[in-house]
Amino acid sequence: MIDENEIDPSIAEPVALSPEQELMLRRIEQFLYYEARLQDLHAYDAWESLWTDDAIYWIPANGENPDPETQMSYVYDNRSRIGVRIKQLKTGKRHTQTPRSQLARIISNIEFIAQNGDEFEVRANAFIYEDSLRGETTWAARNEYRLRLVDNKLKLVRKKVVLVNNNKPIYTLSFLV
Amino acid sequence: MLSRPDFHALIKENRVHSSLYYDERVFQEELENIWYKTWVYVGHVSEVPKKNDYVTKAIGPTPILMVHDRHGNISLLQNKCPHRGNQLCAYQKGNRTSFTCPYHAWTFANSGELVGLAFPDGYEGVDKSEFSLGKVPRIAIYRGLVFGSFAKEGPSLEEHLGDAKRALDQMLDNSPEGELELTAGFLQHRTKANWKFVLENETDGYHPGSVHGSIFQVASSPVPALYKPESLALTRDYGNGHTEFDLRPQWRHVGKPMYWFNTTAEKLPLYTEAMKKAYGEQRSQEIMIDGSPHIMIFPNLFIAEIQMFVIQPVSVNETIQHVTALQFKGAPDFNRRLRQQTMGSVGPAGFLLADDTEMYERNHRGALINNPEWIVLTRGEKRETRDEDGHRIGHSTDEVTQRGIWRHYLKLMTEQA
Structure with missing residues (x-):
């Protein structure tokens, strides 16, 4: 904990899923594994195409839930900035990813949190092994997703990656997390 | 004892020797002659806006508590209990009037003075003022920018800048x-x-x-x-x-x-x-x-x-x-x-x-x-x-x-x- 006056988040119990939601959870799992694979393999265009136009990609710093509009985050990208990030990676001159990080990640603890019409709130944990010129690095994160069904395909509307050590000094994080 | 690097031999007007970047002896000399001597930027007053606010900062590898203390001054304290050397504060920021060491419960005002001892009967006649927290000896603030220097004497911040x-x-x-x-x-x-x-x-x-x-x-x-x-x-x-x-x-x-x-x-x-x-x-x-x-x-x-x-x-x-x-x-x-x-x-x-x-x-x-x-x-x-x-x-x-x-x-x- 960074601030000794910080309040612990409340812990919600798991929701009871309808049979349709049970099936949707399977699709969500498949979608998150697919996203993970695209990231591990640096499939930049395919990953970018997962995002909706109103997307937010957020990696906060200094806690679980700071206000991204007033506090520094590692990443706080709207759709346009996600595009710049991908374009930069694709120039072949993004030195920190030339050569690319070698990656494998585990996505687990996938939880269906809520459904609002065509949108689904989901949580998962991510554990990522990275090998780069610098050496081996492991990353651990609690992820929160808002997914939306668009033309019967799941899309990323919002992804929040809470690195468990986001209040500490961290190494360069230039692959897609 | 390791010999001191010959800096004149390693630094020329238009080239420097690679060992300056990796030699552990050079680093120790830098701590002594730069980080624990000259003016080093620590933080900004707006990071501790309210009385009793503190943030953990650093001078080189050494953690420093930058405190807006109970008297309204900015203090730069060393995060170490003067009793047995325990790390005093484990958080990065907060608001408190005093710090209590978790090891033996010695308590210090946020301006550094020892104010309370657990079981004081074993410390008859002890002068509490001898056990204040370590302080960065010189502090200077230029338009809100807080600098500290571990040298008791030396050029002023204005001279340094x-x-x-x-x-x-x-x-x-x-x-x-x-x-x-x-x-x-x-x-x-x-x-x-x-x-x-x-x-x-x-x-x-x-x-x-x-x-x-x-x-x-x-x-x-x-x-x-x-x-x-x-x-x-x-x-x-x-x-x-x-x-x-x-x-x-x-x-x-x-x-x-x-x-x-x-x-x-x-x-x-x-x-x-x-x-x-x-x-x-x-x-x-x-x-x-x-x-x-x-x-x-x-x-x-x-x-x-x-x-x-x-x-x-x-x-x-x-x-x-x-x-x-x-x-x-x-x-x-x-x-x-x-x-x-x-x-x-x-x-x-x-x-x-x-x-x-x-x-x-x-x-x-x-x-x-x-x-x-x-x-x-x-x-x-x-x-x-x-x-x-x-x-x-x-x-x-x-x-x-x-x-x-x-x-x-x-x-x-x-x-x-």
């Missing part, structure tokens, strides 16, 4: 109220590299075209032109290790307010109005054309136009860059954009700093290769001139700044106190 103070004034002029407020929190970017690679790169104008080519290619900005052969921007060595890019010649040539920030005055109407009100039509125009400076205050405070970086060496081969967006008091619309742009550029995932930091790590690994042994700093040596104040200047891509840093470094490492 010299003419580089003007660049800090230039930065603060960008606020309608002439003040910073650092409220956005810091990112901490860790790198496996010696701190001097970071220091030297901050005013290296030769690298942006190649290191940052990827982002220059995909996002338009007036920045790339600053570091091309036809640029009017200058490198300057202010002495005392302080170096800058003086971007003003280029911005003045263009002559458009807020061009330096890749925008126009019209797109920041509230800010433009506040600046006019504060400084008048003419002066506000000048400030908004000149923009914010690019200045490296030796050894650890770097203002990169819109960001503040604080460089912290942790060991000979590990450094932390602490970075936040500059926030100018009285400029909410501008501040919002400063945060957005900073978040894109810097930190571990930043479009710019992730690549700079990649270079620091490759630099460090390169230093360990034993042939060639020397690092070359000759660029622009023949065209170096002096400005009207006698400071060395050169083209924006020249190594005037690195030579200046090493000239001061050699002086610090070889002068006997």
